[in-house]
Amino acid sequence: MEKIIYMDNAATTSTGKAALDAMIPVLEKDYGNPSSLHQLGQQAADLLADARKRVAACIGAQPDEIYFTSGGTESDNWAITQLALAGAAKGKKHIISTAFEHHAVLHTLKRLEKEGFTVTLLDVHQDGIVRVDELKAAIRPDTCLVTVMYANNEIGTIQPIAEIGAVCREHGIPFHTDAVQAVGHLPIDVQKQNIDLLSMSAHKFHGPKGIGALYCRRGIRLTNFIEGGAQERNRRGGTENLPAICGMAAALEDACAGMEERSKRIAAMRDRIIDEVVQNIPYVRVNGDRQKRLPGNVNICFEGIEGESLLLRLDLEGICASSGSACTSGSLDPSHVLLAIGLPKEIAHGSLRLTLDEENTEEDVDHLLNVLPGIVSGLREMSPVWEEMMKENN
């Protein structure tokens, strides 16, 4: 098989060796149920407790503040609906979020709106960054929750989380962050950053799929999301997915060890791609702030062409990428993230997202930069939009 260059790590990552090494023995022999009192059960309970401690340590939390879930989406749903319910019980039915959250957040907020909540979505501006003073101005006496993503999944921009946390703390409002793209990639300390709730997903940092966690600060009352047994301190019923939990803990520890050095190498490849594309291909726009972005995120619009055909052409060259075009979003509109940063639809259709990671090499980048200009000009040559643009410019 021809070599595949995987540059879609924001969608999912490969299952790393650390995760596999942790999971396989659990799958093979530690099949006990952590709720059972016999020795096999207790062995499993020990593994579970150990994994919880290790996940907590990676984000500066306490073990009893970690709840294992099926992933980022469940964590987001749980955090937001439960805090909204708690707010409503006190007559507070206003929530602040941003226009470019993941659908796990936005669709949950939409449902709450139908149930009588008011939602304020903060502007994320052209650079894809929330302004803290605009958050302050949006706070009302009945605000019961602020939920702002740590880093955006499409354009990679990193939000001023510690500052947002400080404002929320000052006002006594619980602060949740969807940190699915950040955990394992950026240093996180829930204490220093005043984060009250945080969602994470293992498969974004070389852990297995279908497992994640919700961090919920002690003192914030979390009501049950899934009724059942006494698992997760009575909050989430259902026998724990122990192999995946152990894989997640190992993957997260591995991701957090040596993060700084790895980030530097990945960011250098990211910057090389962005710089060379901007230099060598006309009519492109880099989406999102150049500095405050995830080390592996490249997001560029190529005017005059459509993103899906661009990513399919890259696929023919063995490069796996993604796009925010309507054709890939499954709706008529291009990505809500690109529209939120003010891109016109016709330009947003031509977006390309490349998300790199430590498994990518400079040779991968060489290959990408070799084929990309030709693919773009080939698609532009057959594009009536491009023809029109060139006519107007001459």
Add this chain to the structure above:
Amino acid sequence: MAMGYSEKVRDHFANPRNVGKLENADGIGEVGNAVCGDIMKIYLKIDGDIISDVRFNTFGCGAAIATSSMATEMIKGKPISEALKLTNHAVVEALDGLPPAKLHCSVLAEEAVKAALADYYQKKGLPVPEECAAACSGDCAHCCG
């Protein structure tokens, strides 16, 4: 997404037939709009009542490029009367199917051909046949809503 694209769609996307423009075309048809993410432009050369040559330019997804390519193949060298009968279903069938979300691309392909034929009749000062009437309204919800 690429998922669900047949071999034929992939082939016509990877190696599109009849790409380009025709100088002094006898009929040119353009449908769709950039806001929705697809535009197709078809150029016809007509000798007598035969479509002797055809070219296309398309801004759009993989399915938009593949349906344009297939539609041009289906009318090339054919009498006008046959091109007037081209349907989006026939294009879809010839491509061994399209994912449901991409069916509108086949509608655009049919409409681009018919818009080009309508232009040919108009240039000649002839009445435009009824079959050409179904032009794209520019409202994408019309196809995919």
